[in-house]
Amino acid sequence: MGESSRIAGQDGLRADARRNRRRILSAARLVFAEHGIDAPMATVARRAGVGVATLYRRFPTRDALVRAAFAHQMDTCARALTEALADPDPWQGFQQLVETVCELQREERGFPAAFVAAYPDSTREHARFGEQVERDFITLVRRAQAAGALRADLHPSDLAVALLAHxxxxxxxxGDRAASRRLVAFLLQSFRAEAAHGALPAPSALSLRSLPLAAHGSQGQRSSGT
Amino acid sequence: MGESSRIAGQDGLRADARRNRRRILSAARLVFAEHGIDAPMATVARRAGVGVATLYRRFPTRDALVRAAFAHQMDTCARALTEALADPDPWQGFQQLVETVCELQREERGFPAAFVAAYPDSTREHARFGEQVERDFITLVRRAQAAGALRADLHPSDLAVALLAHxxxxxxxxGDRAASRRLVAFLLQSFRAEAAHGALPAPSALSLRSLPLAAHGSQGQRSSGT
DNA sequence: GGTCAAGTGGACGATCTCGTCCGTTTGCCA
DNA sequence: TGGCAAACGGACGAGATCGTCCACTTGACC
Known part of the structure; x- marks a missing residue:
């Protein structure tokens, strides 16, 4: 009988609210993949079979919806990272990680993984996620470098660069999976130790955790103040 | 005294109209670079110091404006290609071309060269441009491959893939030039013959000339006909 | 200089999207 | 079963952009 005496739901939501929340997230993934991240909120609501008010009550901003919609794909990425670390072959683990994440981007038309990269520690519930992911990823890189498989001058930010480009x-x-696979193959080959060939330009200051929000919608219209 | 007896302009435009056309194109480049390709047409008009009607009369659709605005950058690319072919060192020529085009993308925030890739043969005046560019580029690739510098399994479509990714x-x-330069360096290294390491996945069907228009604005909202 | 069509610009109606408000419904607990 | 707060959904006003229309201006040729 603490503060809210009523309501039994494990997350404080009533059963119908929880069901609608799930419907909205499912619809959002479909709609965003089909019409782009700027699709009208009303389209998502209609697809989910709920009213716009319900959508806005649960997710006050588009960003909140996007983050939530792709949170489970963040989890997929985190899982892929864990698996990569568990791989006895460091290079194999690294390669597998890159391919898994890129496949995710490919199948979901690029939105999800873009946000895995762009909002790693955005929501409170994923705050630890970002730090842990970055730590683990650096471990993965160092290990593969120590094994002599990954080029020594690869900087962790290079993965963020590669993922954004992909x-x-x-x-x-x-629709073009061949193009995606081709790019991934080229990038992976250039990450191998044997590919190192002269000095690289300085790495980006970009981090897996701190990508600017500019990576959002179309072209950052909404970021310009004035 | 052919059909239109009046009007002397070399392109059939009156002097003031020609001046306004130039102003519009100049403003469009600035505005598109600053606010993205989806910036309101009215913003372009205001920046150019003309009314919206003038803008719409000269460029009935946004695409027409975009194509025209970046036509001169297509020319820059074509010139870079010619120079690349003139370089005695085939690899040097290839590398220079990629770096020049990517620098153009970088400095103009990606829009221009995206359109160099996306609309190569779109306007009637550039119809030959696309074919010639593709022919020349294939020549450049073959030459660098014959010299043993460029990997033999590089397909011409790979440049389109790389440019779109960049x-x-x-x-x-x-704002992140380091990231751009870093990606270009990795891609170029993976294009070198020494980097070849096992078989690549099949190349994309993409051609420098026939990129789908889906590469346009935000995320293809406008392409879905239904 | 005069004529007239090409050119101009701003207002305007249509369309779309956003996010809120409010009367009604429904699940949860006693 | 009854009561109440959470949840619901559709309507609605505000704001933005599109593309057109039309009355006025200006440049080219005689």
Whole structure:
């Protein structure tokens, strides 16, 4: 009988509210993949079979919806990372991780994994996620470098760069899996120790955790103040 | 005294109309680079110091404006290709071309070169452009491959893939030149003959000339006809 | 200089999206 | 079973963008 004496739901939601929340998230994934991240909120609501008010009550902003919609894909990425670390072959683990994440981007038309990259520690519930992911990823890189498989001058930010680029590709060419696979193959080959060939330019200051929100919608219209 | 007896302009436009056309194109480049390709047409008009009607009369659709605005950058790319072919060192020429085009994408926030890739033969005046560019580019690739510098399994479509990916990167991170340069360096290294390491997946059907228009604005909302 | 069509610009109606408000319904607990 | 607060959904006003229309201006040719 603490503060809210009523309501039994495990997350404080009534049963129908919880069901609608799930419906909304499911619809959001479909609609965002089909019409892009800027699809009208009303479309998501209609697809989910709920009113717009219900949608806005649960997710006050579009960002909140997007983050929540793709949270489970963040989990998929985190799982892939864990598996990669568990792989006895460091290079194999690294390669598997990159391919898994890119496949996710490819199948979901680039939106989800773009947000895995762009909002790693955005929501409170995923705050630890971002830090842990970054730590684990650095471990993965160091291990593969120590094994002599991954080039020594690869910087962790290079994965963020590669993922954003791949995301751009699959967004531009939603249907072209060959292009995506081809790019991934090239990138992975250039990450191998043998590919190192002269000095690289300085790495980006980008981090897996701190990508600017500019990576959002179309082209950042909404970020310009003035 | 043919059909239109009046009007002397070399392109059939009156002097003031030609001046306004130039102003519009100049403003469009600025506005598109600053606010993205979806910036309101009225913003372009205001920036150009003309009314919206003038803008719409000259460029009935947004696409027409975009194509025209970046036509001169297509020319820059074509020039870079010519220079690349003139380079005595085939690899040097290839590398220079990629770097020049990517620098163009980087400096103009990805829009121009995205369109170099996406609309190569779109306007009637550039119809030959697309074919010639593709022919020349294939020549460049074959030559560098024959010299043993470029990997033999590189397909011409791979450049389109790489450019689209790079375009996605600079669009997502407009300010981050290091990231762009880093990606270009990795891609170029993976294009070298020494980097070849096992079989690649099948190349994309993509061609420099026939990229789908899906590569346009935000996420293809407008492409779904139904 | 005069004529007239090409050119101009701003207002305007249509369309779309957002996010809120409010009367009604429904699940949960006693 | 009854009561109440949570949840619901559709309507609605505000704001933005699109593309057109039309009355006025200006440049080219005689």
């Amino acid at each position: 995301c751009g590709l699959v967004t531009a060419l939603p | 375009c996605g990167l600079v669009t997502a991170l407009p």
